[in-house]
Amino acid sequence: MDLCLSPEGASDSSPGREPWAASYQRPALWLAALVSLGFFYTTSTAEPPFFEPKEDYYKARGPKITAEWTVDRTQVPEDGRLTATLTIRGATNPHEIVRPDLRTVRTQDKRTFADLFQIEDTPQKTVGPDATEVAFVYVLRPRNRSVNRLPTLNFRYDSGARKGDPFQMTKARGIDIIVTAAAPKARPPAIPLTEPGYLFDAATGERLLESELYSPGLVAWLLLGAGVPAIAGVWYLVWQRIDPAAGRHARARRSRAARRATDAIRRSARTADPGGAVASAVLGYLRSRFPLPTGAETPAEVGAGLQGAGLPAKSAGEVVEFLRHCDAARFAPAGDTPPTLVAAAESLLTRLEAVV
Amino acid sequence: MTHAGMILLLALSPATGPPVTPGPSDEVDAPAVLTRAEHAFTEGANHRDDADAARPWFREAARGYDELWHRGFRNPALALNRARAHRLAGNLPASIAAFHEGLAITRYDRPLQAGLEDARAAVLYPLDGDLATHCRQKAATTIGTRMSPVEAYIVAGVAWILAWVGLVRFVTTRLPWYLLFAGVWLIALGVLAGLWVQDERRQSRETAHPLVIVTHETQLRKGNGVSYPPRLEARLPMGVEARERTRRGGWVQVELAGGDIGWLPESALLWTVGD
Numbered sequence: 001m002d003l004c005l006s007p008e009g010a011s012d013s014s015p016g017r018e019p020w021a022a023s024y025q026r027p028a029l030w031l032a033a034l035v036s037l038g039f040f041y042t043t044s045t046a047e048p049p050f051f052e053p054k055e056d057y058y059k060a061r062g063p064k065i066t067a068e069w070t071v072d073r074t075q076v077p078e079d080g081r082l083t084a085t086l087t088i089r090g091a092t093n094p095h096e097i098v099r100p101d102l103r104t105v106r107t108q109d110k111r112t113f114a115d116l117f118q119i120e121d122t123p124q125k126t127v128g129p130d131a132t133e134v135a136f137v138y139v140l141r142p143r144n145r146s147v148n149r150l151p152t153l154n155f156r157y158d159s160g161a162r163k164g165d166p167f168q169m170t171k172a173r174g175i176d177i178i179v180t181a182a183a184p185k186a187r188p189p190a191i192p193l194t195e196p197g198y199l200f201d202a203a204t205g206e207r208l209l210e211s212e213l214y215s216p217g218l219v220a221w222l223l224l225g226a227g228v229p230a231i232a233g234v235w236y237l238v239w240q241r242i243d244p245a246a247g248r249h250a251r252a253r254r255s256r257a258a259r260r261a262t263d264a265i266r267r268s269a270r271t272a273d274p275g276g277a278v279a280s281a282v283l284g285y286l287r288s289r290f291p292l293p294t295g296a297e298t299p300a301e302v303g304a305g306l307q308g309a310g311l312p313a314k315s316a317g318e319v320v321e322f323l324r325h326c327d328a329a330r331f332a333p334a335g336d337t338p339p340t341l342v343a344a345a346e347s348l349l350t351r352l353e354a355v356v
Numbered sequence: 357m358t359h360a361g362m363i364l365l366l367a368l369s370p371a372t373g374p375p376v377t378p379g380p381s382d383e384v385d386a387p388a389v390l391t392r393a394e395h396a397f398t399e400g401a402n403h404r405d406d407a408d409a410a411r412p413w414f415r416e417a418a419r420g421y422d423e424l425w426h427r428g429f430r431n432p433a434l435a436l437n438r439a440r441a442h443r444l445a446g447n448l449p450a451s452i453a454a455f456h457e458g459l460a461i462t463r464y465d466r467p468l469q470a471g472l473e474d475a476r477a478a479v480l481y482p483l484d485g486d487l488a489t490h491c492r493q494k495a496a497t498t499i500g501t502r503m504s505p506v507e508a509y510i511v512a513g514v515a516w517i518l519a520w521v522g523l524v525r526f527v528t529t530r531l532p533w534y535l536l537f538a539g540v541w542l543i544a545l546g547v548l549a550g551l552w553v554q555d556e557r558r559q560s561r562e563t564a565h566p567l568v569i570v571t572h573e574t575q576l577r578k579g580n581g582v583s584y585p586p587r588l589e590a591r592l593p594m595g596v597e598a599r600e601r602t603r604r605g606g607w608v609q610v611e612l613a614g615g616d617i618g619w620l621p622e623s624a625l626l627w628t629v630g631d
Contacts, residue, residue: 190406196474199440200401202417203433204394208424209386210431213461216509224513232520239528259531 053156053167055106058098060157065090067155067172074175078145078182081120086136086153086172094127094134100153102138107151113140116147142179150175245350258349261285265345275329278341282322285349299323315355322348386424393420397441414445425457432458432465439471443478448595449569449626451475456567456628463559464504469495479595487590490614493597499548500555508552515545565599568610568625576618580607587618600627 065088072083091097102113113119117140127134140150152174159168261281268277283302286292292305303320307313322344329341393416400413418441425438435458443451455472462468473495481488495501503511522538525531573591577584598610598620607619 190408192405193407193410193444195444199444200404202394202397202401202437202440208390208431208434208437209429210433211429213431215505220509224509224516228513228516228520232524235524236527 052158055156056154056169057156057158057167058100059093060088060091060097060155061093061160062091062157063159063161065155065157065159065168065170067153067170069150069153069172069175071150071175071177075178075180076142077180078142080141080182082117082140082142082150082177084138084140084150084175086138087133088135088155089133091134091157093129094131095129097134099124099136100155102140105153109151111151113151115143116151117142142177145179145181147179148176150177245347255289255353257285257288258353261349262346265342265349268342273330275326275341278345279323279326279330282319282326282345282348285352286319289352299327311352312355315352318348318351386427386429389420389423389427393417393424393437393441396420397437400441400444411445414441415447417441418445418447418450425454430458430461432462432468435459435461435465436467436471439468439475443475448475448478449571452569452595452597453626453628460628462504463496463500464502464507469501475595476597480593482590482593485590487588487592490588490616491592491596491598491612493613496558498555498558499551500559508548512545512548515541515548519545562599565601565611567628568598568600568608568620569628570594570596570598570620571624571626574620574624576610576612576616576620578618580604580609580619584619587616592620 068087068089070085070087076082086100088094088097102117102119105113107113107116120139120141122137122139124136153172155170155172156167157170159166161168261284264281264284265278268274268281271277286302286306290306290309290311292302292309296302296305299320302323303316306316306319311319325344326341396413396417400410400417403410403413418438421434421438421441424434435454439451439454439458442448442454452472452475455468455475458468459465459472476493479491481491499508519538519541522534522536522541526534526538570592572594575591576587578587596612598612601609601611601617603609603622606622608622608625609617609619610625611617
């Protein structure tokens, strides 16, 4: 019977039917028949079924397979490891069973094993085709103390039954576990501070609460600036009041000879022969300032020499008088006291400087 | 330079911090804060063999000293304690900032100067390259860092007195070397005044640009954004000091001690107060 139909639904034998339809439809029908045969062949033989379960199926085959969890301990510290073993028995193809990846396996409460445990990779033993059982070992670390059970694992297998669903389900029943507190960790070795030792010294006490640092202000600076000149002025005034002739003495000291003589006169009090020292100082001054004869030693000779050098007679007389006073002080039992001679000598020098 | 001019310069030039009075009373009185800080510092020193245990104590001490400082108790001893506590707490930038804040009020304080130099030496510059030469600050050596205002007052006063003694002795004795003596001391006074003026100018120049300290390793860039290329190849380590020039959009233009100018993010900088 020819089943080819024209686009209008009439058979090719119908009057007016086009012959092109038969050329298209025949190969398509053959192809559909081949696909159907292939499908029935694959589903009716012992080869792997065409539609395998997507979940919980690990390629295990056998009429009656069991799965079981065992653990090395039921009490594990929070940071400890739990070794769980999944044992599959009754499989006819133990060497072909795929190890369940617990990282993706869902538990009954729709969580994965990985939500409950950190799963560490462990090497697996291979088994031969004659093995009676196969065991998968997992090292699990509970994520926290709320984990109280190793969950049940659903395990589908191909029972090979020809009637009904060939994929049966067995379960590796869960095991209650207790996660205890982690043992206190040993502290790592202490590392000392390496900063310099002086940094560990700190000042203490009330001085840390001081808040004002003294610093001389404008008044202090003005006081210093004006006060010192003022004190200097007072010093000068007092100096003038004590010795009215001090100014002339000072001017007299401008002469180098007078300055030397004055210094010698002032030092005379500390010598054994003050009168001689004063007379010697005055005579030295006279020799440096006036061209006295070499042999002029006595007061009269000195006086004559001074007059010869152009000194007024009055001044020369004063010099002679002074030298005699010096001699008297040196040799007379009760002569002038050295302070009187010193003052007289300085006064004489001042008068001579004024004349010169 | 006349005497009056020198006096005026000496009066105006010494860089002294204004007297600071403590702030308003706070919840905890200052002695209690001080006691707490001292206790924390002592505990930290007692735990110096264990850095993990010691550093929290030093952080606590630094907090206490900071609080006192910000309440207005500003003196060199407290500044030194602050800086040391920060350093031992592991906060080198805050330590350097504390040294600077202490030196802002007592620039002549030797322990603070030595501490700052030591802290600067602790900045971890890379071993290769010349980043350290770009960044390392030189210690200031002006007279203000060597002499306190009180010492300057005493030295100037002695020189001034000796100059006048020389003058008066010259007038009363007419001996020329007294005049020379007075002149020497007046010249010394003038030199001292000149050094203070120079110091004052330098300080004014520095304070015109606030000091900033890098708080964590960061890149100096040519512009105010991460898209700009680096100014220097190496990243600036924490503790590097720089002077702020301007700010823009969360970035700060800074000048390093070596003269390099670039931009750093504000979040990577710590400002010193009172520098």
